[in-house]
């Protein structure tokens with residue numbers, strides 16, 4: 371075990387860094403879109419059940435494997451499972467997945483960055499007009515912004531995880547939370563907001579279809595940063611005194627609260643701005659919808675506080691979301707970087723250069739696939755739809771591979787590393803753990819119904835996305 375590996379300075383430092391990774395665009399944009407798309411209340415209930423019964427044990431398992439081995443995913447699977455065979459592939463997937471997710475996440479982070487710049491420069495009304503989004507995603511400014519975002523992420527990562535991430539998360543998380551709560555209070559004063567609240571909070575279980583269930587699981591995995599080697603990698607930087615189970619619980623609660631509150635802000639706004647919205651039509655919702663509705667919320671504020679103050683509030687909001695996206699982006703990129711450092715013996719600087727060059731090229735291509743280059747925009751066809759490069763990366767790595775990686779880690783800790791080792795690791799920093807109900811639940815669930823459910827979701831998603 372490497373003794374020289376840097377550590378988060380405290381339990382709080384680790385929790386903040388893991389929560390910084392978890393809270394991101396997925397909470398503010400992804401969760402409300404998915405809730406709107408998948409039947410509101412029914413989705414919310416499924417999501418909450420998944421977070422606490424399925425994702426939490428998986429999260430503890432990832433953190434425990436990381437701390438035990440003090441390694442990146444490939445190194446960790448090698449150390450506990452041998453250098454060849456299926457576990458080697460699981461380790462590789464644990465590096466490729468975050469790398470590819472970083473590619474599409476970079477595109478979204480750049481959009482947020484442009485929204486920030488536009489609100490700061492007084493263009494809130496343009497963004498709220500609804501035309502702004504289509505123009506922005508095809509504008510040359512994207513590439514300048516990519517350089518700015520890349521520079522920021524690179525400088526945080528070159529400082530190392532401890533200094534870079536802990537510090538940013540400490541300020542950003544509480545500020546974002548307070549901002550969201552204030553915005554929810556405002557949105558609830560808008561006309562027809564209550565219709566949105568009803569749709570969001572009163573479940574209609576007739577809406578519960580396999581695709582709602584798949585949607586809830588993918589969103590929960592993505593939002594908690596599971597199945598992408600992040601928590602193995604961050605786990606490798608936790609001290610042996612940290613209580614993993616307690617930390618995981620707090621991270622899940624924080625992440626879910628931010629997502630829930632973001633839903634409470636967006637869904638009533640959708641119903642308020644479109645009073646005769648047809649709830650069945652909401653199943654066509656997409657990420658672009660949020661990019662149109664968010665500025666509309668701030669423009670509505672104008673009537674109460676004036677255009678200037680509304681623009682200032684919108685700027686602070688986009689700044690906080692941008693920070694949240696940066697801490698997430700940093701955590702994903704740290705995974706392949708730590709792999710190159712540990713396994714390929716590259717210096718941190720060289721590893722960063724390698725990842726930035728290859729990832730940068732892919733991110734540029736993904737950015738061009740929203741209409742700027744025809745070939746990339748209609749790259750292929752499956753499931754009865756034309757797909758862009760961005761869609762392909764998203765379908766494979768967000769929807770399909772995350773549950774597969776979750777399935778692999780469950781099988782790995784239960785049947786290869788073995789449960790008593792997992793228990794011993796989870797008991798470090800929490801001496802009473804092995805006797806607790808949670809320990810029994812984690813032991814049982816990780817080896818039985820969690821992998822079963824994840825396997826069913828994986829197969830179902832492959833069938834749905836790729837074969838229509």
Ligand code: PHE
Pocket residue numbers: 391392393394395396397471475592593594595598600698699701702
């Ligand atoms: N969990 C983050 C979010 O919800 C995104 C993320 C994805 C972070 C992948 C790290 C890795 O936005």
